[in-house]
Amino acid sequence: MRLLPLLLVVAALSACERQAAAQQRHALLVGVSAYPTQQNRDLIGPKNDVQLMRRVLAERGFAPQNVTVLADGVPGGGEPTRRAIVAALEALAGKAAKGDFVFLLFAGHGSQQPARGIGPGNPEPDGLDETFLPRDIGRWEDSTATVENAIVDDEFDAMIGAIRNKGAFVWAVFDSCHSGTVTRGVDDPEVRYRELKPADLGVPRAALERAQAEAKKALPATRGAPAPGGALNKTGKLEAGAGGFVAFYAVQSNELEKEQRLPEGHPERQSHGRLTFTLAQVLAMNPGITYRQAGQQMLQVYAAANYFDTTPLFEGPSLDARVFQDKPAPRVMQWRLARDGGALKIEAGAVHQIAEGAVFALMPDAGAPDDKALGYAAAAKVQLYQAMLQPVERAGKPKLDPAQLPASAFARLVDANLSLAVRIALPPPAKAPSRHDAKARAVLERLARGPIPGLRAQWTSPRDGGDIRLLVRDDKLWLLPPGGELILAGPAKTHSIDLAANSEREIADKLVETLRAAAKVINLVRLASQTSGSAVGRAVGIDVQLKRGAKRVPLDVASVPRLRHDDEIEVQVRNGHTRGVYVSMFAIASDFAISQEYPQAGRNVPIEPGAKPFLLETLRISAEQTAGNEALFFIVTETQPGGEPPDFSFLAQKGVERTRGASGGGDLMEALQTIGFEPERARGATVSRATAERTAMRLFRFVTLPGAAGGRK
Numbered sequence: 001m002r003l004l005p006l007l008l009v010v011a012a013l014s015a016c017e018r019q020a021a022a023q024q025r026h027a028l029l030v031g032v033s034a035y036p037t038q039q040n041r042d043l044i045g046p047k048n049d050v051q052l053m054r055r056v057l058a059e060r061g062f063a064p065q066n067v068t069v070l071a072d073g074v075p076g077g078g079e080p081t082r083r084a085i086v087a088a089l090e091a092l093a094g095k096a097a098k099g100d101f102v103f104l105l106f107a108g109h110g111s112q113q114p115a116r117g118i119g120p121g122n123p124e125p126d127g128l129d130e131t132f133l134p135r136d137i138g139r140w141e142d143s144t145a146t147v148e149n150a151i152v153d154d155e156f157d158a159m160i161g162a163i164r165n166k167g168a169f170v171w172a173v174f175d176s177c178h179s180g181t182v183t184r185g186v187d188d189p190e191v192r193y194r195e196l197k198p199a200d201l202g203v204p205r206a207a208l209e210r211a212q213a214e215a216k217k218a219l220p221a222t223r224g225a226p227a228p229g230g231a232l233n234k235t236g237k238l239e240a241g242a243g244g245f246v247a248f249y250a251v252q253s254n255e256l257e258k259e260q261r262l263p264e265g266h267p268e269r270q271s272h273g274r275l276t277f278t279l280a281q282v283l284a285m286n287p288g289i290t291y292r293q294a295g296q297q298m299l300q301v302y303a304a305a306n307y308f309d310t311t312p313l314f315e316g317p318s319l320d321a322r323v324f325q326d327k328p329a330p331r332v333m334q335w336r337l338a339r340d341g342g343a344l345k346i347e348a349g350a351v352h353q354i355a356e357g358a359v360f361a362l363m364p365d366a367g368a369p370d371d372k373a374l375g376y377a378a379a380a381k382v383q384l385y386q387a388m389l390q391p392v393e394r395a396g397k398p399k400l401d402p403a404q405l406p407a408s409a410f411a412r413l414v415d416a417n418l419s420l421a422v423r424i425a426l427p428p429p430a431k432a433p434s435r436h437d438a439k440a441r442a443v444l445e446r447l448a449r450g451p452i453p454g455l456r457a458q459w460t461s462p463r464d465g466g467d468i469r470l471l472v473r474d475d476k477l478w479l480l481p482p483g484g485e486l487i488l489a490g491p492a493k494t495h496s497i498d499l500a501a502n503s504e505r506e507i508a509d510k511l512v513e514t515l516r517a518a519a520k521v522i523n524l525v526r527l528a529s530q531t532s533g534s535a536v537g538r539a540v541g542i543d544v545q546l547k548r549g550a551k552r553v554p555l556d557v558a559s560v561p562r563l564r565h566d567d568e569i570e571v572q573v574r575n576g577h578t579r580g581v582y583v584s585m586f587a588i589a590s591d592f593a594i595s596q597e598y599p600q601a602g603r604n605v606p607i608e609p610g611a612k613p614f615l616l617e618t619l620r621i622s623a624e625q626t627a628g629n630e631a632l633f634f635i636v637t638e639t640q641p642g643g644e645p646p647d648f649s650f651l652a653q654k655g656v657e658r659t660r661g662a663s664g665g666g667d668l669m670e671a672l673q674t675i676g677f678e679p680e681r682a683r684g685a686t687v688s689r690a691t692a693e694r695t696a697m698r699l700f701r702f703v704t705l706p707g708a709a710g711g712r713k
Helices: 004-020 044-057 083-095 153-164 205-218 274-285 291-305 436-450 506-530 536-538 665-676 689-693
Strands: 025-031 067-071 101-107 110-114 128-132 168-173 245-249 258-262 270-273 314-315 334-336 338-340 343-346 357-364 375-382 387-392 411-413 421-425 458-462 466-473 476-480 496-498 538-546 549-557 568-575 583-587 594-598 615-621 628-639 695-704
Touching: 004 506, 025 044, 025 083, 025 496, 044 067, 044 101, 044 270, 044 274, 067 536, 083 153, 128 153, 153 168, 245 274, 245 291, 258 274, 270 274, 270 496, 274 291, 291 314, 291 334, 291 506, 291 695, 357 387, 421 506, 436 458, 436 466, 436 506, 476 506, 496 506, 506 594, 506 665, 506 695, 536 538, 536 628, 536 695, 538 628, 568 583, 568 628, 583 615, 594 615
Parallel strands: 025 067, 025 101, 101 168, 168 245, 421 458, 421 466
Antiparallel strands: 110 128, 245 314, 258 270, 334 411, 338 343, 343 387, 357 375, 357 411, 375 387, 466 476, 476 496, 538 549, 538 568, 568 615, 583 594, 583 628, 628 695
16 A cells, blocks of 8 residues: 555656656847948847857757757858747747746847837836847838837737747847947947947937827836836736746946957957857856846956946846756856867866966866865966866876876866956047147056056057056046946046146056056956855845835845935845855945945954844945946855954055046955055965855945935945
């Protein structure tokens, strides 16, 4: 009689296995690089985005026959016309089944057009529909009040809803522009914007203004909303049992997505959309994370690259589900070794954020403990997806003959060799040189000839770009972000030095001071990437809540909210770890100021595991000093028996003026101190694997809106 329950269990398990086996992973990858109907508006990156994501999906178990490619310039890809894209989405809705997973990528130009039927059922606060532009995009047609062949967000919403209504989970990634205006300080041929303005498509200005006016009448005011919403998941026309949904957008509705050659500075870099390339990096190094965690990691990678000019948007009811519905897994930091002649090779490279000089422990197998390393090797040549390793002497172990390694050997990353050098792009030739421009040229030529105390500068050409781009214009030397955007006025004004009001010596001093401050912020965020996905990071939660008058609204750490003068943000810590943790919190302002907000004198106490949420601090936003892209930076460390509380107060620094006129603990501690660029310290910075697992660094980005008063506490 006891056999029957056992048979029932076996039968149930077999049914579960059959159900799991029946679940399918599907993908549609759309990349529009060529626009025959639009003069000189072709892109380069979409075809590369599609090929990159096809590789990522293959590594995650997507069968080639289940991946549909519509991309010009991609082997085996169909033409990305409107008819082909719509047909592919309808085909997915026809074959999707309950429990299936569907990944969608749309890379190409985006635009906007007047929305129709605005109201509670079609909420478009700005009165405009976002559109994706296929290869055969046409012009505005008055008779239909639409751009010929444009695919409108409402259409995507309906087609994706049809797939979800079959019970399939849908993840949609849009690597294109919504809309926006920008002043281009540097005309870089390697940077292209994925946007066609409505006027480029013949949309009448009067039609746009009329739609915006109608939206103001039809919808309630949304003054001061923390962040604009996305384009999808708004109609709610879903059936019971519909599958989950997540959407990643390249930019907010008032920004422009860029494609540029990535990774920056790499000899094999290719044109990619920032969103797609960064997503591939995060997925390569963080298996088993949630969509919300992936978004948070992407924002951190953007910050480390000084990409504060664009802000991805992550939305959907399933943000806390696991990416690709995978099970939780530790961060991948090791790869199987292969022999390539007399050298060693791993299938990981620049996409995995590995740099030349990175050190790996050569392990007998994937499960061997750290102290069983057979030897060590360093990355001698790093390609986009591969790295060649050379055995080196390290930790008392001699160089290892590759022939001595077993077939089961793995390379385990122990030192990423994070470079603290800041790439500074020299200014392009001025179109109309003034008599003061020669000062800037003389200063830069002198600084580029030799080392600068306290700054590891790597000077590059205007074409190669950098972490910071220099521009000489209007008798000022401007310090621009990598995309070359220039803000000429206001509290978020781009940093500059007045050439007319300063001597060459004063210009040099102020430039070096500003570069040092900017480099410290850039490298602080770079170092944080070494602890993303750590055990502490997965177990300790940081909650941020907006207090605006009588309202209290939770803020998503995977978003970039817009905050106003006199807003308050309340920060709480939830310790789900097995040990107590110390938390340090810093505010990073748009003027490069770093101020320690917690702990303050006498308040440094460990947060014990399992305790109720710990109120860390309540901060008030002030727009009197700075505005623009700002952040809170957190360092979370495990308590150690007999250990002293960490003190990271040395990270604080003063901000710099917007326009500079006339003069008037352990290896973690060592790595953070290295950010200060003490001359005697090594070139790179790293933390050991053990320390990385005991440490987490988080960045919570926000935008301070200029107000009646004009950033940061």
